[in-house]
Amino acid sequence: MCDVLDKTDFFPDCLTVRDSVLRLRRDGAFVAVPLFRVNTAPIGPHPVGSYEIWVPQETFSAVFSYLCMNRGNLSILVHPLTREQSAEDHDTRVAWIGPSYPLDLTALPLRSEEIPLQYPSLRLGYSAKPQLTLEMRMKLGANVEHLLASEKEAARAPPRV
Numbered sequence: 001m002c003d004v005l006d007k008t009d010f011f012p013d014c015l016t017v018r019d020s021v022l023r024l025r026r027d028g029a030f031v032a033v034p035l036f037r038v039n040t041a042p043i044g045p046h047p048v049g050s051y052e053i054w055v056p057q058e059t060f061s062a063v064f065s066y067l068c069m070n071r072g073n074l075s076i077l078v079h080p081l082t083r084e085q086s087a088e089d090h091d092t093r094v095a096w097i098g099p100s101y102p103l104d105l106t107a108l109p110l111r112s113e114e115i116p117l118q119y120p121s122l123r124l125g126y127s128a129k130p131q132l133t134l135e136m137r138m139k140l141g142a143n144v145e146h147l148l149a150s151e152k153e154a155a156r157a158p159p160r161v
Contacts, residue, residue: 011040011049013072020070021053021063030059030066033119045090045103046077054081054118056125068097075099081126083112 018034025032033054040049055063067076075098079089090103120127132140141157148154 010073013074014038014049014051017067017070017072017074018051018053021066024066030062031056031122031124032059032063045105045107047101047104054125056122056128058124058128064097071097073098075101077101077103081118083114 015038018038021032021034024030035052035054038049038051039046042048043050053063064078075096077090077100078095078097080093082089082093090108091105117126119125123129145157148156
């Protein structure tokens with residue numbers, strides 16, 4: 001989840017980034033879903049106007065890179081969506097693109113009983129079936145270690161115990 005925060009004087013920049021994300025999604029550059037609502041005033045934990053962009057793990061790096069390079073004067077809070085929506089997701093499990101803002105964590109629930117699934121029809125993110133089993137991931141990891149063994153600059157993983 002990316003929460004795009006803006007001071008009132010940056011509101012046009014906010015909409016410009018949002019519209020460009022929508023165009024890039026339409027054109028297949030990545031999957032990202034800006035929520036329809038744009039908050040022009042503080043709401044929830046955010047001390048300034050904001051809007052949210054849901055990003056599945058499958059296209060996270062592309063969206064993150066785009067926002068880093070095109071945020072202008074905006075601040076963007078990046079956080080996961082888990083059951084611990086207040087205590088962890090908006091406090092210690094965050095990354096800021098641009099200057100950070102103090103958040104009002106009392107405005108959020110402490111815990112949700114369910115993992116918040118968004119846009120399950122896309123079958124991405126938490127709604128996706130795992131593409132690789134643990135065994136397949138371990139084989140992939142072993143192959144990567146083998147291929148990197150001859151690379152002088154690559155750090156070696158510790159042996160499995």
